[in-house]
Amino acid sequence: MPDRPPNGTLPVDYEADAALMRRIASGDKTAGRELMERSLGQVLAIGRRILRDPAEAEDLAQDTFIRAWKAAPDWQPGQAKLESWMCRIATNLCLDRLRKKREALMETPPELRDGAVTADDALIASETGLRVMAAIAALPERQRLALELCHFQDYSNIEAADKLEISVDALESLLARGRRKLKAKLMPQREELMSSLSQAAGSTPEVM
Amino acid sequence: MDRKRFEDLAETWGGELSRWPDAFRADAATFLRADPAAADILSDASELDDLLETARHADGSELLAHRIMRSFPKPAFDADWRRPAMAAAAALVIGVAGGFAGGALVPAPFSDETSLEYADAFDGLEEDWSALDWSDA
Numbered sequence: 001m002p003d004r005p006p007n008g009t010l011p012v013d014y015e016a017d018a019a020l021m022r023r024i025a026s027g028d029k030t031a032g033r034e035l036m037e038r039s040l041g042q043v044l045a046i047g048r049r050i051l052r053d054p055a056e057a058e059d060l061a062q063d064t065f066i067r068a069w070k071a072a073p074d075w076q077p078g079q080a081k082l083e084s085w086m087c088r089i090a091t092n093l094c095l096d097r098l099r100k101k102r103e104a105l106m107e108t109p110p111e112l113r114d115g116a117v118t119a120d121d122a123l124i125a126s127e128t129g130l131r132v133m134a135a136i137a138a139l140p141e142r143q144r145l146a147l148e149l150c151h152f153q154d155y156s157n158i159e160a161a162d163k164l165e166i167s168v169d170a171l172e173s174l175l176a177r178g179r180r181k182l183k184a185k186l187m188p189q190r191e192e193l194m195s196s197l198s199q200a201a202g203s204t205p206e207v208m
Numbered sequence: 209m210d211r212k213r214f215e216d217l218a219e220t221w222g223g224e225l226s227r228w229p230d231a232f233r234a235d236a237a238t239f240l241r242a243d244p245a246a247a248d249i250l251s252d253a254s255e256l257d258d259l260l261e262t263a264r265h266a267d268g269s270e271l272l273a274h275r276i277m278r279s280f281p282k283p284a285f286d287a288d289w290r291r292p293a294m295a296a297a298a299a300l301v302i303g304v305a306g307g308f309a310g311g312a313l314v315p316a317p318f319s320d321e322t323s324l325e326y327a328d329a330f331d332g333l334e335e336d337w338s339a340l341d342w343s344d345a
Contacts, residue, residue, distance in 0.1 A: 032280045036273060041265035048266055061268065062276050069281055132263040151222065151260055157229045176220040183219075183256050190255060197262060 018077035025073040032069055039086040040065075045133075046087060050094040050148055052137045060097065064090045084154075091153055095163070098141070128197040135185045142166075143178030150175050209235040215249055223254025 023031035043064050047057025067089050080088075136144060142164065149160035150171075161171040186193065214236060221228045225236055240246040 027282070029277070029280050033273075033277055036276055040268045040273065040276070044268050044272075045264055045266040049263065057266075058268075058272050058275075061272065062279055065276050066279050066281075069279075126262060128259070129262040129265070132259050133266075136260075136263060147260075151227075151257075152264060154227070172220055176216070179219060179222075179256060182260070186259050187256065190259065193259060193262075 014077045017082040018075065020082070021072045021075035021077075024069055025075075032065075035068065035082070035086075036065055039083050042083060042087055043090045046090045046148070046152070047094060048133060049136050049152065050091070050145065051097060056097070060090060060093055063093050067093070087153055091148065095145075098145075126197055128193045131189070131193060132186065135182055138185075139178050139181060143174045143181070146171055146174035147178045147182075209239045211239075211243060211245065211249075214239050214243070214246055218249050218253040221253075222257045223250040223252070224257065225250070 020031050020034060024035060040061060044057055044061045047060035048054060051057050051060060064086065068086055071089075075085075136147065139147065145164055146160065149155040149163060150157065155163065157168050157171055161168045164171060166174075209232075217228060217232055217236060225233055225240070228236060240250070
């Protein structure tokens with residue numbers, strides 16, 4: 001997967017990432033906190049989008065950082081952006097959790113009703129983000145996972161299909177259906193959502 | 209690539225060609241240059257992308273951050289082999305240097321003459337082995 005820096009981000013500084021990971025590997029707690037502060041928002045959002053349970057998303061975030069800190073001595077600089085690597089760990093842990101749930105229930109877990117992501121609403125970055133998150137949460141699980149991997153994690157179609165153990169055609173079908181549903185739900189409210197976003201940007205955001 | 213195919217791909221992969229699968233990107237770029245409507249199709253798809261971006265981050269509470277930091281692994285004593293190795297090497301160097309320094313301060317117990325006297329003390333002594341029975345040897 002090529003690392004595509006999101007809009008507005010600085011170029012990837014692999015050496016700084018490597019230095020941070022070396023400090024974590026040597027037991028520097030301040031460096032551990034720095035990594036957490038850099039990527040907690042993304043990791044937590046992945047948990048919320050995929051697992052749809054705020055408490056479980058927090059457990060997931062904790063597991064992700066424990067996994068990352070322990071793997072710090074083995075960090076290979078230059079292979080991936082640190083945040084992308086963290087997101088991949090979080091995504092893999094989410095998929096493991098879903099798989100275990102499925103195995104435990106011997107059936108696909110029931111989908112939450114529309115707008116089910118309501119607990120801890122205040123912790124979502126913005127009102128708009130909350131409503132978009134709720135729309136994503138209302139998608140069937142496989143459409144949600146296709147969107148997560150392809151849109152949020154920048155997996156290629158082949159990688160995402162492999163991860164979900166489906167064909168590329170099936171993946172693209174899931175992704176297209178998911179995006180169509182989101183478009184139908186969100187686009188009629190687009191102006192309102194974007195205006196809410198602008199207002200939120202004008203106020204002081206809650207800092208982690 | 210025709211317009212219908214371009215629309216389908218934009219609906220699936222969004223408004224940024226860089227996010228489209230490699231297999232379609234070159235054809236899509238050609239179509240984008242050739243068809244004036246293609247830019248609008250991408251622009252429409254980007255509107256959904258922009259909304260999705262608002263759900264990319266979630267703010268964690270200070271409590272969660274504290275809980276996570278409590279899981280930071282404590283450094284094991286032998287996590288870095290260099291630390292105990294350096295300590296052992298330093299102890300060895302200090303010990304050897306101290307030994308030499310201490311040795312230089314202590315006066316030699318015997319003069320050369322005394323040593324010679326000791327060396328000569330057993331001169332002239334010879335063992336008489338003749339009385340021994342060597343038969344069992």
